[in-house]
Amino acid sequence: xxxxxxxNQGSGRRTFLKTAATTGVVAGFAGCLGGDQGDSGNEVEFWxxxxxxxxxxxxxxxxxxxxxxxxxxxxxxxxPFDEYYDSLFTSMTGGTPPDLAIFHTNELRRFVDxxxxxxxxxxxxxKNAYVESIWNETEFGGSHVALPLDTHPNALYYNKDIFEExxxxxxxxxxxxxxxxxxxxxxxxxxxxxxxxxEPYGRFYTRQFVAWLSSVGSxxxxxxxxxxxxxxxxxxxxxxFYSDITDEFGWDSADASDDRxxxxxxxxxxxxxxDGTWFYGVxxxxxxxxxxxxxxxxxxxxxxxxxANSHALAVPKNDDRSDEQTEAAVYAAEWLTQNSTxxxxxxxxxxxxxxxxxxGTLQDADVWDxxxxxxxxxxxxxxxxxxxxxxxxxxYVRPINQTMAQVYSQQLDPEDALDEMVSAINDNLS
Numbered sequence: 001x002x003x004x005x006x007x008n009q010g011s012g013r014r015t016f017l018k019t020a021a022t023t024g025v026v027a028g029f030a031g032c033l034g035g036d037q038g039d040s041g042n043e044v045e046f047w048x049x050x051x052x053x054x055x056x057x058x059x060x061x062x063x064x065x066x067x068x069x070x071x072x073x074x075x076x077x078x079x080p081f082d083e084y085y086d087s088l089f090t091s092m093t094g095g096t097p098p099d100l101a102i103f104h105t106n107e108l109r110r111f112v113d114x115x116x117x118x119x120x121x122x123x124x125x126x127k128n129a130y131v132e133s134i135w136n137e138t139e140f141g142g143s144h145v146a147l148p149l150d151t152h153p154n155a156l157y158y159n160k161d162i163f164e165e166x167x168x169x170x171x172x173x174x175x176x177x178x179x180x181x182x183x184x185x186x187x188x189x190x191x192x193x194x195x196x197x198x199e200p201y202g203r204f205y206t207r208q209f210v211a212w213l214s215s216v217g218s219x220x221x222x223x224x225x226x227x228x229x230x231x232x233x234x235x236x237x238x239x240x241f242y243s244d245i246t247d248e249f250g251w252d253s254a255d256a257s258d259d260r261x262x263x264x265x266x267x268x269x270x271x272x273x274x275d276g277t278w279f280y281g282v283x284x285x286x287x288x289x290x291x292x293x294x295x296x297x298x299x300x301x302x303x304x305x306x307x308a309n310s311h312a313l314a315v316p317k318n319d320d321r322s323d324e325q326t327e328a329a330v331y332a333a334e335w336l337t338q339n340s341t342x343x344x345x346x347x348x349x350x351x352x353x354x355x356x357x358x359x360g361t362l363q364d365a366d367v368w369d370x371x372x373x374x375x376x377x378x379x380x381x382x383x384x385x386x387x388x389x390x391x392x393x394x395x396y397v398r399p400i401n402q403t404m405a406q407v408y409s410q411q412l413d414p415e416d417a418l419d420e421m422v423s424a425i426n427d428n429l430s
Contacts, residue, residue, distance in 0.1 A: 042072045042328035047098040049084040053281020057347035061336055072328045074100070074336075085110075088316075097316035099329040103146055105137040105310040109389035115145040116315040121330045122147075129338055134352040137386065138312050146312035147337045148352035152277040153308035153375050153384050154208055156297060159193075160289035162271040166190040173272075173293035180272075180297040184251045187271045195251035196272040198242065200261030205242075205404035206397045207307040208274050211385040212238055212298040214305040221429070225390050228425040231418065237300050239414040243407050256405035280348030280371045292371050294378055308384035310352065313337055350375050395428035 050058045055078065062076045077098070079087050085107060091097045092114045103111065127135050130148050138146040160170035166187040174180040184195035199205050210220050216238060219229035246254040252261070252270075264270035268288050274295050283290055296304040313333040315326060340351045345365045350372060351357050362368060378384060387393065403421045406412035412420075 042325055044072060044074045044100050044325075044329050044332045045098040046074050046076050046332070047084075047088065047101040048076060048078050049081045049102060050078060051081065052278070053284075054278055054347045054349075057281070057342045060342045060346065061340060064339065065332065065335055072332060074332050092316050095318070095320070097318055099318075099321065099325065100313055100315055100333055102149075103312050103314050105146070105148070105312050106387045106389045106393060108138065108145060108312070108314070109140060110392060111314075111316075112140045112145055114317050116317050116326065116330075117143040117145060118147065118315070118330060119144050121315075121327070122334060126334065129334075129354065130352045131354055131357065134310055137310055140389075146314035147333045149311040149313060149337045149340060150277075150343060150349040150352050151308050151310045151375075151379060151384065152349045153378055154211070154274050154276050154295055154306045155292045155371070155374055155378075156272060156295040157265065157275050157279060157283070157290060157292050158272045159265070159268060159270070160291055161268070162187060162191060162193050165193075166271075170289065170291070173291060174297055175293065177297050177299040177301065181249075184249065184272070188250055191271075193268075194253065194264055194270045195249075196245060197252045197261035197264070197270055198245065198274045199256075199404070199408070200259070200265060200270075200273045200275060202256045202258045202260055202405060202408075203401055205408075206387065206400040208295070209238065209242075209400060209404060210387055211305045211307040212301070214385050215296070215298050215301040215303050217302055221388055221396065221425075225388055226429050228396075228422040228429075231422045234300065236414060236418050238298060239404070239407055239417050241299050242404060243410070243414050246408055247410055254408065254410040256409040277349045277371065277375055278347060280367055281346060292374055294374060294383075304383050305385045306378060306383060308379075308386055310386075311349075344372060348372070350379065390429065396425045399424035399428070 046062070048055075048058055059076065062074050066073050088097070088101060088111070092111065097114075108115070126147075127144070134148040134151050135144070138144045138148055156173060158173050163170040163183070166183075167190055168183055168186055174183050180196065187193060187195040198208055213220050213230055213235060216234040218232055218234040221227065222229045245251045261270060261273055262275075265273045265275075266282060266286070268286075294304065295306050313336060315329045315333065338353045338355065340353055340356050341359065341361055343349050344351050344356065344362045345367055348367055348371055351362070356362060362372070387397075390396070399421050403412065403417045403424075407414060407417045
């Protein structure tokens, strides 16, 4: 399913759907709580970072859990996205962590010593309830420390109405750099819209940049993740591409301010952008026709990759929590991740539960034809790249995000940008 950069796991081809029967896994685990659990009255404090469509979907899943369980109630508490991991770190080091929390799988290594190992807490068949390659993303040091909820890759979103206005076929989005260049040039010449923005949020440049590094044949970090491995012409060509978009090509404004591209695409003022599965929940109410395509449009690409990550549920360690409360938290995590239909139909993500992913409910839903089928094909073809897990991912994320924003806004020359990124990452990781 994935190309994992400097991962603790290997991941073979064509493993995306490698799962086994899951009947009775959650029900079997419920017995660990003892009898009918009628008098336990466990409340599980659950931290998330979800807002918008993601927040609505998770709220619906939690409400369903609470409606079906008198003995355990999940109390969902949303933390601000930009402060989430710092808040988690503070709560865990301060001895007051939540019972259950959402993690991106590439953030797990930072917290692994403070998470409850789950292999002895769950039923023996639990691993077979999830897509194998996503399940493997939650293993560190031979132990699984989280239960996977999804995978959420990037794709190319495009506005079909703008394509028509520019004289382009709205059912033929670009599939490579040459087609992207043609479409963007036609849009720039024949409409008053912005043509293409590869990072609509202005602060997550690392995601697609690293995936496109794989596409042009460059590694990102060295084998032991102690330094940068992209001090090469392939990386420079990609950086020049980002610069050209707002300079030589004139496809977008030289402005990397937060959320500008996202707002422009939602308003119908941007023709093409790169965004994730969650964008489906945003665009369902759009008053224009839109579509998606695989984002294999980087110049110089010899292979085809896109960025992806996964959400997972983990149980932070807490010496003051009873064994029964820990069991309740693990059970809640198992149920929430295996009863996650709304996570696909409402939020647009690709569920990690094989039963949900393969269900008629999901594959017959509007979201399947609109987006998930495209994401599924990329996953099934091993075209997803996960960012590497290090002790602190900000050691490489921050230098790339900050430097590439300067490149995009024409404040920094590409060659200088490459030197700065490589130098900062080497200093941080060494």
